[in-house]
Amino acid sequence: MSGALLEASGLRKSYGRIAVLHDVSLTIGADESHVVIGPNGAGKTTLFKVLTGELLANQGRVVFQGEDVSRLPAHKRVHRGFGRTFQVARVFGKLDVQDNLRLALEARTRRGNPLASVSREVAGALAQRMEQLLVDTGLERHRRALSGSLAYGDRKRLELAMVLALEPAVLFLDEPTAGMSAAERQATVQMLLRVKQQRRVSMLLTEHDMDVVFGLADRISVLHYGKLIASGTPAEIRADARVKEVYLGDEGSHA
Numbered sequence: 001m002s003g004a005l006l007e008a009s010g011l012r013k014s015y016g017r018i019a020v021l022h023d024v025s026l027t028i029g030a031d032e033s034h035v036v037i038g039p040n041g042a043g044k045t046t047l048f049k050v051l052t053g054e055l056l057a058n059q060g061r062v063v064f065q066g067e068d069v070s071r072l073p074a075h076k077r078v079h080r081g082f083g084r085t086f087q088v089a090r091v092f093g094k095l096d097v098q099d100n101l102r103l104a105l106e107a108r109t110r111r112g113n114p115l116a117s118v119s120r121e122v123a124g125a126l127a128q129r130m131e132q133l134l135v136d137t138g139l140e141r142h143r144r145a146l147s148g149s150l151a152y153g154d155r156k157r158l159e160l161a162m163v164l165a166l167e168p169a170v171l172f173l174d175e176p177t178a179g180m181s182a183a184e185r186q187a188t189v190q191m192l193l194r195v196k197q198q199r200r201v202s203m204l205l206t207e208h209d210m211d212v213v214f215g216l217a218d219r220i221s222v223l224h225y226g227k228l229i230a231s232g233t234p235a236e237i238r239a240d241a242r243v244k245e246v247y248l249g250d251e252g253s254h255a
């Protein structure tokens with residue numbers, strides 16, 4: 001193994017006869033935030049789905065912790081340590097934030113045996129982990145709020161907390177700040193930085209807001225018409241002439 005947590009190589013994906021990903025290779029290092037950027041329609045979401053297993057690539061491999069997971073469906077990749085929020089979040093609207101988190105934490109502890117009782121010792125450990133999740137995702141103030149009544153940004157935090165309850169090794173987020181105000185985006189960046197520091201989780205994100213991209217990324221890959229045209233540190237990407245030409249333009253001079 002090369003030391004990468006996840007290594008994707010030679011990925012190709014078509015929808016019918018339309019080729020959307022052409023020979024895409026990318027790695028996610030341990031403790032790395034890797035952000036994929038590119039214009040609308042570049043293939044970011046398709047790449048995301050091929051990595052998470054929601055779609056299978058037509059060609060190429062995804063190797064995670066040394067194991068080829070290319071043919072595994074999404075839920076099996078979740079068992080291997082992939083963390084991702086689903087479009088329809090498994091959040092119970094009539095339960096409060098704490099109870100939703102408790103269920104997520106217990107589900108993991110019981111490991112598929114819903115009737116197993118939880119000892120007092122385990123319950124104490126779970127309570128501690130719940131506190132940490134509430135702190136990391138900034139939900140402490142809302143612990144007693146019914147999940148169904150949360151504001152959009154807080155609901156997103158809860159979804160993330162539910163995923164983190166499974167203690168993934170790598171977190172996948174497709175445009176996590178879509179639909180947010182500038183203030184919410186800023187708060188999301190701060191939260192993800194805190195989560196990363198506290199939990200040592202690697203991340204693969206797609207994102208179009210450049211403040212978010214440069215606020216979070218250890219590494220950036222640029223997709224253009226389904227091809228990776230550059231991959232490097234934020235400084236390298238900002239200085240890349242091709243990236244400036246096709247995508248960043250003046251935005252490359254962002255802070």
Ligand SMILES: Nc1ncnc2c1ncn2[C@@H]1O[C@H](COP(=O)(O)OP(=O)(O)O)[C@@H](O)[C@H]1O
Pocket residue numbers: 015018020038039040041042043044045046047
């Ligand atoms: N399910 C699908 N069937 C057919 N074409 C699709 C499908 N999903 C996406 N596409 C097309 O694939 C290309 C890449 O889409 P997508 O991966 O969503 O890009 P991005 O996330 O970068 O905007 C686009 O041209 C889009 O119209």
Ligand SMILES: [Mg+2]
Pocket residue numbers: 044045046
């Ligand atoms: Mg997309």
